[in-house]
Amino acid sequence: MGMADSVAGLRLGPWGCIDPQLVGEIKPRHEPMQAMLAFPAILNRKVTLSENACHHRIHGHREKPDCKPELACDLCDLSGNQLLMGGPMTNRLWVVCFLLVSLGASVASQSPSATSVPPGYVDPQPVLAAARKAIGADNLKCVTIAGTGYAGIVGQQRLNDKNVDWPRGEPLANYVRTMNWEARTMKEEFDRKPGLNPASWKYGQGWIDGTPPQQNQHQVFMVNGTHGWHRDGSAASPVAASPEDAERWQLDLWLNPHGFLKAAMLPGANPKAMWRWELGEMGRDGPTTTPEKVVVVSITVLGKYRVDATINPRNMLQRIHTWVPDPVLGDMNYEHEFTDASYIDVGGGVRFPTDWHHHDGWDDNFQAQSINAGHNGFGGAFKDIKPNVCTDLVTVPDSVRQATFPVGVDTQKLAAGVYLLGGASHNSVAVEFKDFIAVIEAPLDERRNLAVIEEVVRLIPNKPIRFLVNTHQHHDHIGGLRTYMHIGATIITQAKNFDFYTRDVLNYSQRTLQPDSVSLWPPTELAEGYQYERVTENYVVSDGTRTMNMYYVQPLQHVDGMLMAYLPAEKMVIEADLLDTHVPLPATPSAANRSFFNQVRALKLDVQQIVPIHGKPVPWTDFMKVMSPKP
Incomplete structure (x- = not known):
């Protein structure tokens, strides 16, 4: 009788010990063996596992120095009799200690009860094991990929419409990414034309206007655990990333075939x-017309993200999907x-993909599910792959470790x-x-806008914030719209933004990753009450004494659906992205400057400020x- 045959009927605890020399001496019985190898809390104590389970003793065993004494044990049949011929184990056995994860998996695969799953589900472990073998996940500790992204x-x-994707930034030339799953670090560097984007923006999410623009061509982005940072130039000082960006970068470390399979083996993956x-x-x-049967395996990553991978009949991971919070x-x-x-053989039994394609948002070009059709956030061809090159350490700088974000x-x-x-980056x-307050712009996120609202209430007590004027629909300018709607404000916006806001933004959809006030305490009305004022050309808010005008700014290359506000008595215009002063004023006017x-x-406004x-x-x-530079 072989070892596998001998232990196939055993249900193993976290640790078990058997004598491989004496496994063949186990007496076969007509009824299946159901003995349990357990780990009692008290040594040398006789333990009854159940009414029908066997008794066994834990003996101090000193013959095998690399086997913990408390792990030596007897095998028993259902009646409590020893199944090993020749007397007590303590005098005869050469004990082998093993982990459940090493032997229990093979035992469980032979036990019908171990593989039972609810209808519609399948056992994920064989699927994951086959995928690990197919791409050599166990042979890869880290990897460096390079190409153009x-x-x-x-x-x-600029607007939300069918087939309107996220706008493309400058190409990521000389792109290099090193991922080290054991160290939980990732480093990305590339060359990009400076002066056209915030320095803190890598790709995809995270674009925040009003922050320092990129100054140098070479860019470096790093993450180590919960800390992320970037360098605008190879020798530049590190700048800490926000906790939200750092967590998303750490998540990216696992959203690739080898990373997913490694994450599936971590504690808590479930x-x-x-x-x-x-x-x-x-x-x-x-275009395809013939379906194929796939298995979708879901795991938990970083303790909060439900990540699923679609594994096809060839045991290849073709899609890795999750959700991330967005204000x-x-x-x-x-x-x-x-x-x-795209998977190529890179040596050592490892196959790694060369073509990457990433979505931020649903791939919904025809607005079947949402008004916003943006989805392509990152990708490229990275054919230069170096497996197990782990020399580039990613050490967290002290300034990053100590950074705060009040x-x-x-x-x-x-x-x-x-x-x-x-x-902040946005005002x-x-x-x-007389009887109410109007606020212009609700940028960034709810945390920022709750702080602003508290200050407004302190400055102007006992009056409701009746109106929120929204300049345009760029995401860094509307992250607080839901906050103002929750406190009862009517949103004044240009008419071209209305469908996007009502369908995608100001809705009752649950927000599980980063709940906000509307999702936690939804108001009675989000659509049927006085929630919106849609402006086509101009709109006026007045109490008979003070007047504020809103005007549609067009034509404008930057974005469609832009409003600016004008206070005629104060001769003051309030605008977004038409003239930014967080950077030096330009030597020559931009297209947005000229439109402004x-x-x-054209409106013959008397503006002083x-x-x-x-x-x-x-x-x-x-x-x-x-606008009138000197020659």
Whole structure:
């Protein structure tokens, strides 16, 4: 009788000890053996496992120095008799200690009860094992890939319409990524044309206007555990990434075939699997009419993200999917896709994909599920692959480890009853009326806007915030719309933004990863009450004494659906992205500068002060120097 045959009927505890020399002496019985090898809390104590289970003793065993004494044990039959011929084990056995994960897996595979799963589900372990073998996941500790990538700018679309993807940033030339799953570190570096994007933005999510722009061509982004940072230039000082960005970068370490299979073996992964017949994905596989049966395995990553991988009949991972929190869209689709053909043999039994395709948002070009059709956030061809090159250490700088991200509001009184609420990359402006308050702009996220609202209530007590004026639909400018709707404000926005807001943003959908006030305490009305004012050309808010005008700014290359606000008594215009002052004023006017100037001139507005959402207020005369540069 072989060892596998001898132990096939045993149910093993976390640890077990058997004598391989005496396994053949186990007496066969007509009834199946159901003995349990257990780990009692008290040594040398006779333990009854159940009414029908065997008794066994734990003996101190000193013949095998690498076997813990408390792990030596007897095998018993259902009556409590020793199954080993020749007397007590303590005098005769050469004991082998083993972990459940090493032997229990083979035992469980032969036990019908161990593989029982609910209807519709399948046992994930054989599927994961086959995938690990197919791509050599156990042979890869780290990897470096290189090539050329692309970057989608999530949330910066000019408009929302069918087949309108996220705009593309500059190419990521000389892209190199090193992933070390044992150290839980990742380093990405590439060359990109400077001056066109925030330095803190890598690709996909995370674009925040009003922050320092990229100055140097070479860019470096790193993550180690919960800490992330970037360098604008190889020798530049490290700048800590926000906790949200750092966590998403750490998640990316596991959203690739080898990373997923390694994450599935970590404590708390809790793999589950289901099967389905699936047609190919148009962008990945082209048009297909014949489905194939796939298995979808889900695991938990970083203790909170439910990540699933689609594994095809060839044991290849073709899609890895999860959701990430987004202040605008809530639980946002986040996925990588790979084709079988892109996996190449890189040596040592390892196959690794060369073509990467990543989505931020649903691949929904025809707006079947959402108004926003943006989805392509990152990808490229990375054919230079070096397996197990782990020499590049990613050490967390002290400045990054000690970085904090407080939310503060700096208030500046611009005029009687008019306040600038700054202290971040984006400003808001509060305007007091006789019986109510209007606030212009709700940027970034709920945390920022709750702080602003508290300051507004302190400055102007006992009046409701009746209106929230939204300048445009870029995501870094609308992360607080839901917060203002929750406190009862009516959203004033340009009409072209209405469908996107009502379908995708200001809705009752649950937000499980980063709940906000609307999802936790939904108001009675989100659509049927006085929730919106749609502006086509202009709109006026007035109490008979103070007047504020909103105007549609067009034509504008930057974005469609832009509003600016004008206070005629104060001769003040409040605008976003038409003139930014967090950076030096340009030597020559941009397209947005020209559109702004032409709009003010066409409306014959008397402007003395410009209040930007990004930066400090400036006199109109400073802007005229930009528009009329000296020869």
